[in-house]
Amino acid sequence: MKAFTQLNGLVCPLDRANVDTDAIIPKQFLKSIKRSGFGPNLFDEWRYLDHGEPGQDCSQRPRNPDFVLNFPRYQGAQVLLARENFGCGSSREHAPWALEDYGFRVVIAPSFADIFFNNCYKNGLLPIVLAAEAVDQLFRECEAQDGYTLTVDLAQQTVTTPGGTSFAFDITEHRKHCLLNGLDEIGLTLAHAEEIRRYEEVRRQQQPWLFA
Amino acid sequence: MAYTLYDKLWNSHVIREEADGTVLLYIDRHLVHEVTSPQAFEGLKLAGRQPWRISSIVATADHNTPTTDWDKAEGTAAIDDPISRQQVETLDANIREVGALAYFPFKNINQGIVHVVGPEQGATLPGMTVVCGDSHTSTHGAFACLAHGIGTSEVEHVLATQTLVAKKSKSMLVSVEGDLGAGVTAKDVALAIIGKIGTAGGTGYAIEFAGSAIRSLSMEGRMTLCNMAIEAGARAGMVAVDEKTIEYVKGRPFAPKAEVWDAAVAYWNTLHSDEGAQFDTVVELPAAEIVPQVTWGTSPEMVIGVDGRVPDPALEADPVKKGSIERALNYMGLQANTPITEIAVDKVFIGSCTNSRIEDLRAAAAVIQGRQKSPSVKQVLVVPGSGNVKAQAEQEGLHHLFLAAGFEWREPGCSMCLAMNADRLEPGERCASTSNRNFEGRQGQGGRTHLVSPAMAAAAAISGHFVDIRQF
Ligand code: SF4
Numbered sequence: 001m002k003a004f005t006q007l008n009g010l011v012c013p014l015d016r017a018n019v020d021t022d023a024i025i026p027k028q029f030l031k032s033i034k035r036s037g038f039g040p041n042l043f044d045e046w047r048y049l050d051h052g053e054p055g056q057d058c059s060q061r062p063r064n065p066d067f068v069l070n071f072p073r074y075q076g077a078q079v080l081l082a083r084e085n086f087g088c089g090s091s092r093e094h095a096p097w098a099l100e101d102y103g104f105r106v107v108i109a110p111s112f113a114d115i116f117f118n119n120c121y122k123n124g125l126l127p128i129v130l131a132a133e134a135v136d137q138l139f140r141e142c143e144a145q146d147g148y149t150l151t152v153d154l155a156q157q158t159v160t161t162p163g164g165t166s167f168a169f170d171i172t173e174h175r176k177h178c179l180l181n182g183l184d185e186i187g188l189t190l191a192h193a194e195e196i197r198r199y200e201e202v203r204r205q206q207q208p209w210l211f212a
Numbered sequence: 213m214a215y216t217l218y219d220k221l222w223n224s225h226v227i228r229e230e231a232d233g234t235v236l237l238y239i240d241r242h243l244v245h246e247v248t249s250p251q252a253f254e255g256l257k258l259a260g261r262q263p264w265r266i267s268s269i270v271a272t273a274d275h276n277t278p279t280t281d282w283d284k285a286e287g288t289a290a291i292d293d294p295i296s297r298q299q300v301e302t303l304d305a306n307i308r309e310v311g312a313l314a315y316f317p318f319k320n321i322n323q324g325i326v327h328v329v330g331p332e333q334g335a336t337l338p339g340m341t342v343v344c345g346d347s348h349t350s351t352h353g354a355f356a357c358l359a360h361g362i363g364t365s366e367v368e369h370v371l372a373t374q375t376l377v378a379k380k381s382k383s384m385l386v387s388v389e390g391d392l393g394a395g396v397t398a399k400d401v402a403l404a405i406i407g408k409i410g411t412a413g414g415t416g417y418a419i420e421f422a423g424s425a426i427r428s429l430s431m432e433g434r435m436t437l438c439n440m441a442i443e444a445g446a447r448a449g450m451v452a453v454d455e456k457t458i459e460y461v462k463g464r465p466f467a468p469k470a471e472v473w474d475a476a477v478a479y480w481n482t483l484h485s486d487e488g489a490q491f492d493t494v495v496e497l498p499a500a501e502i503v504p505q506v507t508w509g510t511s512p513e514m515v516i517g518v519d520g521r522v523p524d525p526a527l528e529a530d531p532v533k534k535g536s537i538e539r540a541l542n543y544m545g546l547q548a549n550t551p552i553t554e555i556a557v558d559k560v561f562i563g564s565c566t567n568s569r570i571e572d573l574r575a576a577a578a579v580i581q582g583r584q585k586s587p588s589v590k591q592v593l594v595v596p597g598s599g600n601v602k603a604q605a606e607q608e609g610l611h612h613l614f615l616a617a618g619f620e621w622r623e624p625g626c627s628m629c630l631a632m633n634a635d636r637l638e639p640g641e642r643c644a645s646t647s648n649r650n651f652e653g654r655q656g657q658g659g660r661t662h663l664v665s666p667a668m669a670a671a672a673a674i675s676g677h678f679v680d681i682r683q684f
Pocket of ligand 1: 274275325326327346348564565566625626629630647648
C-alpha cells in the first residue's frame with residue numbers, strides 16, 4: 001500500500017449528499033477481475049453523456065460539461081470535498097480503487113458510510129470527517145477561489161486552508177500507523193498467528209459445530 | 213453485568229485488543245461470490261499466502277449469472293457476456309485451487325443469492341461472525357449472528373488470517389411493539405424504520421431489532437429486516453434467538469446433528485440481550501403506525517406510506533435536503549404532491565436477497581387470484597433467490613400462478629436488483645421492485661426504482677400503478 005504522510009492538493013467540490021458507490025463506479029465496471037484501471041470510469045454516469053461499458057476508450061467519449069469533475073479548474077484534483085453519507089450503498093472496494101486510480105488521495109466530508117470509510121484506508125486513500133460547518137466553509141472558499149488547495153498533514157492530523165485556518169481530524173492510532181508507513185495489514189495480523197491459533201483451539205473445544 | 217446481544221457476539225470473537233480499542237476479530241463463516249473475490253484470491257496468491265481455514269468458506273455465483281436460457285449451452289458457456297463469464301469462471305478456478313466447505317457453482321440446484329443460500333444450507337448458524345464481500349451480509353443477523361459486509365481487501369484479509377481488524381460500533385435498539393396491521397410486512401417495517409432514522413441514522417451502530425412485532429416475524433421476515441439494516445447506515449442488524457430461529461436451523465445440511473446439536477442449542481439460547489442491558493441509542497416505532505411503504509426518490513429514506521403523496525420540495529427549509537428532493541423528483545420524473553397510488557409502473561421485479569424467499573413468492577402469488585398483469589406493464593420478473601426456493605415454489609405450483617398472470621418465471625440470481633446481467637430497466641422506465649436500493653441507475657442507467665414489499669409489487673403489476681394492498 002502507498003504511504004500517506006503529507007499532501008498539498010487541489011480540491012474538487014462535489015456538492016451532493018448521499019453519493020453512493022453505484023454513482024462512484026457503476027456496476028458494469030465491477031465485472032473486471034483486476035483492481036486497477038477504474039479511474040477513467042469514476043462517476044461514469046455523471047461524467048459522460050453516453051453509456052459506458054468496460055474496455056472502452058474513455059478519451060473519445062462525450063463529457064458532461066456540467067459535472068464538476070470535468071471543469072477545467074478542477075483538473076488534477078487530489079482532494080475530493082463531499083457532503084454527508086459519502087460512499088453509501090454497496091461494499092464494493094472498486095469505489096476507493098476508482099477514486100485512487102483517478103488521482104484522489106483524500107476525501108473530506110461531514111460523514112461517510114462505514115464500509116466505504118474502512119475500504120479507503122486499505123487503499124492509501126484518506127477519508128477525513130470534519131464538522132458540517134467546517135465542510136460548508138471549505139465548499140464556500142473552494143468555489144470562490146480558483147486553484148484552491150488544502151494541506152493535509154496525517155502526522156499532525158490537520159487540514160489547513162490557504163488562509164491558514166486549521167481543522168483537526170480524528171483517526172485511530174492503528175490506521176494512522178499503517179497509512180503513514182504504507183504497511184500491509186495482513187502481514188501485521190499474521191504476526192499474531194500464534195494467538196489466532198490458540199483462540200481457534202479453545203473455540204474448537206467449546207463450539208465444535210463451528211468447525212464441522 | 214447485563215450485556216447486549218451485540219456485546220456477547222463481539223466479546224466471544226475478540227482475539228486481542230489494542231490500547232485504542234482496535235481488535236482482532238475471529239471470523240467463523242466466510243461467504244464468497246464472484247464479483248468481490250477475484251482480486252482477493254489474486255492478492256493472496258501474489259503474496260504467496262495460504263487460506264487459513266477453508267472449512268469456513270461457502271461460495272456461490274449469483275451477481276453476474278443470467279436468469280434465462282440456462283440449457284442453451286454446457287456450464288458457463290450459457291453466459292453470453294464474456295466478461296461476466298470470465299468472472300464466474302475465475303471463481304470456479306479459485307475455489308478449485310483453494311477449496312471450500314461448500315461451493316454451489318452456476319446451475320447447481322443449491323446455487324443462488326449468497327444471502328439466501330447461507331441460511332438455507334444451515335451454513336449460517338446463530339452466534340457466528342459472518343462476513344462476505346457484499347453489504348447485504350447484514351441479512352444473516354436474523355440468526356443472532358454478527359454479520360456484515362466487507363471490502364475486497366478484507367476478503368483477502370479473512371482468507372489469509374481468519375480475522376478482521378475491527379472496532380466496536382455503538383449499539384442501537386430499534387424496538388417495534390404491537391401488532392402489525394394486515395398487509396404490513398417486514399419490508400414495510402424496514403422501510404418505515406429507514407424513513408424514521410434516515411439512511412445515515414444507523415451509521416456507526418450495530419442495530420438490534422426487538423419488540424413483539426419483530427418476534428412475530430418469520431425467519432424470512434427477519435432476514436428481510438436485517439438485510440435492510442445496511443440501508444439505514446448500520447453495518448450490522450440482528451435479532452435475538454428464539455424458538456423460530458432454532459426451528460429454522462434444525463435439519464439443514466450444515467446444521468449440527470445429534471448431541472452436538474443439543475450443545476449448540478443450549479448456547480444459542482443465551483444469544484439475546486440481558487434484562488437491563490444498555491444501548492447507546494433506542495428508537496421506538498409503534499407497529500400500529502406502520503402502513504405499506506413505497507419509496508418515491510433515489511435513496512431508501514425517501515419513502516412514504518402508500519396512502520401518502522410525493523413530497524413538495526417547496527416545503528423543505530434545509531437547502532441541502534431541498535436540493536436532494538428536487539434532484540430526486542427530477543430523476544424519478546415525478547411531480548410534487550402526486551398521490552402514490554397514481555404512479556404508473558412499466559416493469560415489476562420480484563426478487564433479490566431482500567425478498568426472494570419462499571414466503572415472499574407465496575405472498576406475491578396470493579395477490580394474483582386469477583388476475584392478469586396490466587397490459588400497460590411491459591414485464592414482470594419473478595426471480596427466486598435460489599435453486600431450492602425455485603424447486604419449492606414449483607412444487608407448490610406457484611410458478612403456474614405467475615405464468616398464468618403473465619409474469620416471467622426465471623432462474624435464481626441477483627438479476628435486476630443490480631442489473632449486472634441482462635435484466636435491467638431502460639432509461640426512464642419505472643419499476644416496482646422488491647429489492648433494497650433505489651439509487652440512480654441501480655436497476656439500469658436512467659431506470660426509476662420504487663421499493664415495495666412482494667405483495668405490493670404483485671398488486672402494482674396487476675393494476676398498472678401502485679395500490680394500497682390493504683384495499684386490494
Ligand atoms: S440481490 Fe442485490 S443486494 Fe442482494 S446480494 Fe445480490 S446484488 Fe446484492
